[in-house]
Amino acid sequence: MDLSAINPVLLIASLMVAATPILLAGIGELVAEKSGVLNLGVEGMMIVGAISGFAVAVETGSPFLGFVAAAIGGAALSLLFVLLTQVALANQVASGLALTLFGLGLSALMGQNYVGIKPPPTGRLDIPLLGDIPVIGPMLFNHDIVLYLGIALVAVVWATLKFTRAGLILRAVGESHDAAHALGYKVVRIRILAILFGGACAGLGGAYISLVRVPQWTEGMTAGVGWIALALVVFASWKPWRVLLGAYLFGGITVLQLNLQAAGVAIPVEYLAMSPYLITILVLVILSKDKSNAPASLGRTFHASH
């Protein structure tokens, strides 16, 4: 065992990178679920975002445009979900699963010419003063801009839901769409916007994997991250900061367990391998002792004329 081989600075820096895709997808899904829509298509939207972003970044040479395209790609796929659930009033669970399957297939088709290509590197933000602080600088202030965008999004979503009228309306729609409708709010329109936001965030998360974390395109490369993000939203009791905590816990322990393995720590590898799931669920379950706050209309179909 040689724990000194683990460099805490690099560890924390890489845990932030590992957590970001889950965080982005999770915060987007949180907004959709807060509006009362259960979209199980996160994985599909992520992988479509991953290839959209990758393709555009490669073609234009600009990672920034890549991320924009990823958000558009994810939102475009979620439009299909909008059509199915908000217009055709189809079952949300089935539609979401279909979206994931469709996204996985579509991304494989889109990505055929992009296997084995290296994307343009995403620039790191060099924050002048903060980045120069020893230890903390390289740990926290030397990342790409999308990582900070993820954290900023959490803050924005939290503040919007808690303090603004728009957030109140969104929550009202999610808690009781009939009441919100009776008050004159456009339930379907609000939900569509929430779904599109969720799709865009999932797309960004996917592109973060293909452009920053790995960085390359491989079929099926999200490998289940979307499902983890979905579970995270539930375990975080639909609270933005808990999604952040959960994502960092999960990402952190994933990276930490690999570090411990490489350092030869005498804990059986099986326990290490399951630890990210176990610890994240445990912590979030303990935190959510105050009973679940699932939006009351979550997953229910709304039809105005009944």
Add this chain to the structure above:
Amino acid sequence: MKLTTLLASAAMVLGLASGAMAQDKTKIGFVYVGPVGDGGWTYEHDKGRQAVVAEFGDKVETTYVESVPEGPDAERVMTQMALNGADLIFATSFGYMDQTINVAKKFPNVKFEHATGYKTAPNVSVYSARFYEGRAVQGHIAGSMTKSNVVGYIGSYPIPEVIRGINSAYIHAKKVNPDVQFKIVWAYTWFDPAKEADAAKVLIEQGADVILQHTDSTAPQAAAKAAGNVITFGQASDMSEYAPSPRVSSIIDNWAPYYIARTKAVMDGTWETVNTWDGIAEGMVGIGEITDAVPAEVKAEALALKEAIASGEHHPFTGPLNKQDGSAWLAEGETADDGTLAGMNFYVEGIEGDIPQ
């Protein structure tokens, strides 16, 4: 993750079920553990399938189902293939072993071929390649080229196949570099680019400047490229898009000749249970081009080692060798028998850490 793959494979099986059937064709099913675009293991199996189609044209009809999880799902996929009239089914991952045996019992007239396993039946053959021969060449290059004396190894699952590779690489790295140390990380997946990239990054952060992988995607190559000054080896497929550096060489699985021969045997009615384990000599294990990033003399030594293995002059597991706990395994000049190799569940002396049980 399980749910998606499960549903994906279920959907694909349904797709297969609706396919038209023509009785005069030989129908061959392939079960893949990853997507055909993984650039590694499954990619090479699918190249073998395409070679069968190219060889026999209209006389065969092939189907495949990709990303089938190792477990009960595989049983359902293979059952469906057999019900659809498959004559021959290739199950291309170790974890399909018991499922293959189960399905084979139910369909005695269908021939099964299971890759890298060890359980046979009257209608189940097993086939594998002696990847450890290629690992020996990799180990030689790794030991010669490492400056930090730390070689990182990304393992998938602790099965004999993977452990043989680690041992073989270590023995040959140690031969040229007595100070070499192996850091082994188990990813518990065959295919998860993000996790593989994380594992590679962790190993690099902990000082490794050579990364060997036994997982299927090219993600570790990308991580090594980003880090610079790290060399890697293509796994299962050439991965030449990362040549000349970080990828300095590779092990290439060449299944095509075997798949063609077995298909022919089914057509001719000469198929019987075999236990095939071919290596460099037979061409099932190929060594990808050694790039100029490798010093000329190391390259020459590596090629000489490859020749010696191909000719049978050198066996990668030749004594004196001790097991990890120091107990004697092979005496001077003694070589390992295939039985021990097939079930290998121990590290050789010098490797640190325990094999997860």
